[in-house]
Amino acid sequence: MNHLAEIRKDIDSYWKRLSSGGKSVVQLMEICGTHTVAISRGGLRSLLPEGLRLVSGPGCPVCVTEQSYMDAAVHLSGISDVIIATYGDMVRVPGSSGSLEQARCDGANVEIVYAAHNAVELARNRPDKQVVFLAIGFETTAPATALAIRQARDEGVTNFSALTAHKLVTPAMRVLLSQTDVRIDGFLCPGHVSVITGWREYKPIAEQFDKPCVVAGFDDEQILAGISEILRQLADDAPSACSVYPAVSADGNPQAKQVIKETFDVTDARWRALGVIPSSGLVLKGEFTNFDTARRFDLPEFETVEPPGCRCGDVICGRCLPTDCPMFGGQCTPREPVGPCMVSSEGSCAAYYKYGTKR
Amino acid sequence: MCLAIPAKIESLEGEKATIDLAGARATAMTSLTPQAKIGDWVLVHAGYAITILNEKDARETFAIFREMEGLTK
Numbered sequence: 001m002n003h004l005a006e007i008r009k010d011i012d013s014y015w016k017r018l019s020s021g022g023k024s025v026v027q028l029m030e031i032c033g034t035h036t037v038a039i040s041r042g043g044l045r046s047l048l049p050e051g052l053r054l055v056s057g058p059g060c061p062v063c064v065t066e067q068s069y070m071d072a073a074v075h076l077s078g079i080s081d082v083i084i085a086t087y088g089d090m091v092r093v094p095g096s097s098g099s100l101e102q103a104r105c106d107g108a109n110v111e112i113v114y115a116a117h118n119a120v121e122l123a124r125n126r127p128d129k130q131v132v133f134l135a136i137g138f139e140t141t142a143p144a145t146a147l148a149i150r151q152a153r154d155e156g157v158t159n160f161s162a163l164t165a166h167k168l169v170t171p172a173m174r175v176l177l178s179q180t181d182v183r184i185d186g187f188l189c190p191g192h193v194s195v196i197t198g199w200r201e202y203k204p205i206a207e208q209f210d211k212p213c214v215v216a217g218f219d220d221e222q223i224l225a226g227i228s229e230i231l232r233q234l235a236d237d238a239p240s241a242c243s244v245y246p247a248v249s250a251d252g253n254p255q256a257k258q259v260i261k262e263t264f265d266v267t268d269a270r271w272r273a274l275g276v277i278p279s280s281g282l283v284l285k286g287e288f289t290n291f292d293t294a295r296r297f298d299l300p301e302f303e304t305v306e307p308p309g310c311r312c313g314d315v316i317c318g319r320c321l322p323t324d325c326p327m328f329g330g331q332c333t334p335r336e337p338v339g340p341c342m343v344s345s346e347g348s349c350a351a352y353y354k355y356g357t358k359r
Numbered sequence: 360m361c362l363a364i365p366a367k368i369e370s371l372e373g374e375k376a377t378i379d380l381a382g383a384r385a386t387a388m389t390s391l392t393p394q395a396k397i398g399d400w401v402l403v404h405a406g407y408a409i410t411i412l413n414e415k416d417a418r419e420t421f422a423i424f425r426e427m428e429g430l431t432k
Contacts, residue, residue, distance in 0.1 A: 034362050087405070114405070114406060115387075115388075115405050115406020115407070116405055116406065117388060117406055118406065137405075140363070140404055140405075140409070141404070141405055143391055143407065143409070144404070144405040144406060144407050147388070147390055147391075147407065192362070192363045192402070192404060192409070195363070195402065195409050195410050196409065246412075246413065247402055247410055247412055249410075253391055253392075253409060253410055255390070255391045255392070255393065256391045256409060259390075259391070346362075
């Protein structure tokens, strides 16, 4: 018997125990865009028992970024001496006055970078321009921003700044668990966020809310192994935090945690659909405010206006599946997306659309 | 966005590593993994190596490794 078959056998056996204990429905939430895509790509839902549901949470950094942030980015791209440096995922996200892609068609200078330090190099090579780096993402990505800002400071690259909207995962998990209209029996925790934070980060949540929090890797076997471990904990009535992903240690990457701590302060942050979550975001510490785009430029206030009819907010809170949105696949497609979940390569709607996920 | 890709360090100049990324040569910074050395497998995210991988674990773990092995068999 191969490993995958063994894991499926375990899942079936835990499921039988849960069913005989009266549990006919279990709903698990993944909070990682890469998991969302891998689950759909692998058709993993079809391998699970009927009644075991997987819903997506706020695990796609682009999807949880407020529209007002996109509007600020598009506004900045319209300033003649500004170059926007961004990870590719952000380019097609619609703001209320269009996307960065459209702004680029209209002559704006928008450069895709694969690493934060490439944005600093861009600034060094273009001293006649202001390079604005769109710094979004969770704990995985925040250290790269922190190091880029430190590099800019150390090398005197003063025409570099970052428009920061980094977010922390566990405060959002707590908010989701306190929602009464969304059922979450356990979390499949993000693999690469956890490489930085360590799996012990989830222990207080597992203990306080009695919910399994299991970090999983990204191939089919690892995701199913994570699901199997959650079911085992539920069947044994022993929820805890752990990892089945070998790349993740209990305490994470100490250098990365340290550079986050030395560069950012924790602050309240506004999430799409979830509103303001206390202590869930990162803002540059006082000594780095010279590199804060929001301070360097006189930015207008942008109101958050969600596209009418778009249910991205409900999708990222696990309140509905992408296929429950009336726009899914009709008015909203990857070619002409209405909401961010259809744009981002890690968005739930894009994953459901691409892989034809039925349930 | 949190995608991280396993790669092998081919050479190292200060914190700048030349890596073999599924057959393609690229660069990554080792500022977050100062103990990384030539020949190590690392997980690269947004231009930075974020952890060092045990090669055995990595080979068992990642689908990409299996595909690479398939190519060389």
